[in-house]
Amino acid sequence: MTQGLSKRGTRWSAVGLFATAALTLALSPALAAPPVKELDLVPMITIPAGSFLMGTQSPKGRADEWPQRKVHVDAFAIDQVEVTNERYLAFVATTGHRNPPNPYGTGALVSAKGIEQLPVVQVTWYDAKAYCAWAKKRLPTEAEWEKAARGTDGRTFPWGNDEASTTRANFDREWVNEKTLYAVGSLPGGDSPYGIKDMSGNAREWVQDWYDPDYYANAPTANPQGPEKGIVRVIRGGSWHSPLADITATARGRGGFALQTHGTGFRCVRSLEGQGQDHTAQEPAK
DSSP states (O other): OOOOOOTTOOSOOHHHHHHHHHHHHHHOTTOOOOSSOOSSOOOEEEEOSEEEEESOOTTSSOGGGOSOEEEEEOOEEEESSOOBHHHHHHHHHHHOOOOOBOTTSSSBOOOOTTOTTSBOOSOOHHHHHHHHHHTTOBOOOHHHHHHHHHTTTTOSBTTBSSOOOTTTOBOSOOOOGGGTSOOTTOOGGGOOTTOOOOOSBSSEEEEEEEOOTTGGGTOOSBSOOOOSOOSSEEEESOOTTOOGGGSSSSOEEEEOTTOOOTTEEOOOEEEOTTOOOSOBOOOOOO
16 A cells, blocks of 8 residues: 655655556556656656547537537647546645645545545646646646547547446446545546546546637637636546536536535646657557
8 A cells, every 4th residue: 555645745655656656557568768857757648739520519419519620739748647646745745735625534635545546636726737837747728638538530438439337437426435536547448549548537627728618619720728718617527426428528517716526636738849758649540
């Protein structure tokens, strides 16, 4: 079991580092050592530049997913898994950033013991942004997130068009403390065409963009960054509690900056201008 981290600590324990290294190898056995020192020890998958189908054709999905359009995004690298409790508390210990609330008890989350590889939740959009900046990354745009989740063939779910099942996604469940969220990467049957994990269910994920239900109608078709202003931010992927309609690759959630729920986490991306690439995924066959 990985030793937990406290806010006073400035280093991960040897056991904690061993667990993280083991997870890294299990998730991406062919991963080469990164060319620069990484603060965030997690495999990243490079999504090639190119176009994909974003959104849904009416009458499928919801109105804020219409119209479907072809969108180009530049190449980027994305975390293969969601940010875990262990990784987030390492960030807290290093920077002094505030601890998130403890979803499994009272007060703040100060130890990851026994829940090391569960996705961190109850983090605000600001918390997620701060973590990604510390890791020399950023939050994904909504377009980047959707391409990583569905590839280029317009599929409904990360794994394809077959219905969701308990071997593919953690969704439509009630809260049962530590047994609610699954350890990241636990359901390989739900992988996206690029090998990205847990993009449907488990923890829904903050992205960069402001939310506008009508944005798709007039959005740019190359590297859309979302509306220039708004009230709430987009959240993608659905959670352990979400119904089937909310865990598709196109479903759009939203929440205010300070929103903290038992089902909201995040992952980070990195722009690739001048950056080394950890592992490059090929464009899925059409």
